[in-house]
Amino acid sequence: MSTTPPSRALKAETPPGTGEPTAREGAFAWLRALGPRGRRAFAGAFGGYALDSYDYFTLPLSMVALAAYFGLDSGQTGLFTTVTLVVSAVGGAIAGVVADRIGRVKALMITVITYAVFTVACGFAPNYETLLVFxxxxxxxxxxxxxxxxxxxxxxxxxxxxxxxxxxxxxxWAVGWGLAVVVYTLVFQFLGDDLAWRVMFWTGALPALLVVWVRRRVQDAPEAAAVREKSADKGSFVAIFKPATAEGPGLLR
Structure with a gap:
């Protein structure tokens, strides 16, 4: 007669692939399974997205001070958000093509540098129109x-x-949002509004430090990179809309 407790027996009979971590795997089995290179790639992507969020929220948090400084109405302030989101869709499509052509890590660095540079540039904007372009x-x-x-x-x-x-x-994303709120609180506590909103944008230079680390420590997944090199559709925007094939440039196991 089995002496295994019912709860343990039930867990032992649970089929694999249900999405629930087993006692043997643990809650962070997904992180261990990435391997050393994969964990560095995860850290780079996590940091990039957190700082992406940070740079994005520098504007909404500073919006009241901005509106007062430039004398903006609600339509003009709303256009900031609309333009950012619309252009971000274009940026995603372009980045995908670039990543297929030059590699994921290089494309990641380019995107981080892009949003960091133009976030800082926003802090130097002399008028509404320039700020909207940046x-x-x-x-x-x-x-x-x-x-x-x-x-x-x-x-x-x-x-x-x-x-x-x-x-x-x-x-x-939540990490970057939280960091932006902390910095906003400190900056607007000690500086006047006319300068504080500019300083908020200037702190958007932080991602430059991440780029240095990514360049030294992160590599493309070798297996996927080899598949991309052999693909005839490498770096093709049109290929995004083709039916998926086993030989596509973005092969995932």
Missing amino acids: RALQGLGFGGEWAVGAILVAEYASPKHRGRTLGAIQSA
């Missing part, structure tokens, strides 16, 4: 970073853990 250009990097960072890590992750892994990267 914000739109920031959207190119804003949209591209998530697209590239997600696929970089997805190509390291196994199918079993891919959903959990990408979900963990998505949580970086």
Whole structure:
């Protein structure tokens, strides 16, 4: 007669692949399964998306001070958000093509540099029109970073853990939002509004430090990179709309 407690027997009979971590795997099995290179790629993508979020929220948090400084109405302030999101969609598509041509890591660095440079540039804007243009250009990097960072890590992750892994990267958005709120509180506490909003944008230079680390420590997944090199559709925007094939440039195991 078996002496195994009912709860343990039930867990032992649970079929694999249900998405629930077993006692043997643990809650962070998905992170261990990435391997050393994959974990560095995860750290780079997580940091990039967190700082992406940070740079994005520098504008909404500073909006009241901005509106007062430039004398903006609600339509003009709303256009900032609209332009950022619309251009970010374009940035995501462009970044995907670039990532297929030059590699995920290089494309990731380009997107991070793009949103960092134009976030800082927003702090030097002399008028509303210039600020709107800089914000739109920031959207190119804003949209591209998530697209590239997600696929970089997805190509390291196994199918079993891919959903959990990408979900963990998505949580970086809240980290960046929280950091932006802390910095906003400090900056606007000690500086006048006319200068504080500019300083908020200037702190958007922080991602430059991440780029240095990514350049030294993160690599494309070798297996996926080899498949891309052999693909005839490498770097083709039209290929995005073709039916999926086993030989596509973004092959995921």
